[in-house]
Amino acid sequence: xxxINPNGLILYQGPSAIDPSVEIVVVITGTKNGSTNxxxxxxxxxxxxxxxxxxxxxxxxxxxxxxCGDCKHRRRCLQCGSHVEACECADPKWARPCxxxxxxxxxxxxxxxxxxxxxxxxxxxxxxxxxxxxxxGAYGDPAMVPIHVWTGIMSDRRTGYTHQWRRPExxxxxxxxxxxxxxPQEAQEARAMGWRxxxxxxxxxxxxxxxxxxxxxxEGGKRRTCETCKACAGNPNGRGASVAIIxxxxxxxxxxxxxxxx
Numbered sequence: 001x002x003x004i005n006p007n008g009l010i011l012y013q014g015p016s017a018i019d020p021s022v023e024i025v026v027v028i029t030g031t032k033n034g035s036t037n038x039x040x041x042x043x044x045x046x047x048x049x050x051x052x053x054x055x056x057x058x059x060x061x062x063x064x065x066x067x068c069g070d071c072k073h074r075r076r077c078l079q080c081g082s083h084v085e086a087c088e089c090a091d092p093k094w095a096r097p098c099x100x101x102x103x104x105x106x107x108x109x110x111x112x113x114x115x116x117x118x119x120x121x122x123x124x125x126x127x128x129x130x131x132x133x134x135x136x137g138a139y140g141d142p143a144m145v146p147i148h149v150w151t152g153i154m155s156d157r158r159t160g161y162t163h164q165w166r167r168p169e170x171x172x173x174x175x176x177x178x179x180x181x182x183x184p185q186e187a188q189e190a191r192a193m194g195w196r197x198x199x200x201x202x203x204x205x206x207x208x209x210x211x212x213x214x215x216x217x218x219e220g221g222k223r224r225t226c227e228t229c230k231a232c233a234g235n236p237n238g239r240g241a242s243v244a245i246i247x248x249x250x251x252x253x254x255x256x257x258x259x260x261x262x
Contacts, residue, residue: 005112007032009121012149013051018169019144022066023051026145027109027118028129028153029138043133043159043227047109048140055106055139059096060084067140071163072182073098073200099248106139129153133227136160142177143170150176159232161198165190176234178243184208187242196235199244207244214245 012026030044048067050058058064059075062084068074070083075096077087084094100106112118121129134155136142142150143164150160150173160177164170166189179195181187187208190197199211207213212231215224226232231243 003115003117004119005117008109008112008118009125010113010118011046011121011153012145014146016066016144017146018069018164018167019066024067024140024144025049025051025113026140026149027113028121029109031125031129043135044129045135045138046142047106047138048142048144049106049110049113055110056103059098059102064102067144068098069141069144069164069167071098071141071180073163097247100139102139126153130155133157134159135226136177137162143167143173147172156233157227157230158234159226159230160234161232165193165195165197174234175236178232178234187211191242194235194238196240197242198232199242200247201244203246210241211244212241214243217245218248219246 008027008029009031010025011028012024014023016022016024027047027049028044029047030042049055050063050066053063055064058066062075064074065083065085073096075084075094076082077089077092078095079089079092080087082088130153132155134153134157136150136158137160141162141164142160143162154176158176160173161180162170162173162177163180165179174195179190179193179197181190181197181199187197187199191210199208213220215229215231216222216226231240
């Protein structure tokens with residue numbers, strides 16, 4: 001079919017599970033050519049995007065709240081710590097600690113979608129996906145997606161992370177995804193709610209009891225990739241250590257500059 005990108009499929013297009021006034025699309029890539037992401041390895045990547053706003057624009061003006069919720073790694077004010085849509089500072093200075101560079105891969109996937117470059121996944125596609133290694137949310141929070149979308153493609157070999165772990169709408173993800181936490185206090189709270197978690201820490205923050213260092217990280221010696229590790233698969237059995245990693249990537253410095261919020 002002319003103009004169709006064979007390396008991606010649309011899994012879902014419709015209302016956000018958390019804010020039904022927002023229309024999102026979920027695109028899965030790597031269906032023909034594998035991912036070249038050094039840290040994750042060859043996993044199918046899912047992208048959660050706003051239908052009508054380019055990701056790099058939404059990340060700048062705060063509309064990414066529709067796909068990222070209250071994630072602390074969204075763009076925030078260095079003075080008050082608030083997100084763009086809530087900041088009231090007269091002369092704000094901004095930092096965005098998220099390691100995903102929205103003008104790169106997310107923008108390319110969104111652009112392909114908007115020009116009709118992906119077809120809708122059919123049942124044969126879904127069957128193939130179920131036998132693959134999945135990354136739930138290469139960009140965007142998987143809690144924004146109706147749970148039936150994920151359970152319809154779920155594989156035992158997966159990674160997934162959500163900053164929406166406190167929300168009632170996100171609790172169905174506990175068996176499949178990790179709570180993303182940014183402080184020891186959040187780690188304790190998430191564990192008490194039955195989540196395994198993935199904690200981003202500063203370089204001088206200690207490893208906590210019940211945590212392991214991410215083996216795909218620099219500090220973990222890059223012994224594995226996410227593809228071969230599979231530690232971040234949620235909490236299907238109600239047990240298992242949680243995972244910690246030092247803030248990394250092109251925006252790691254922004255993480256250390258921002259106020260710590262509980």
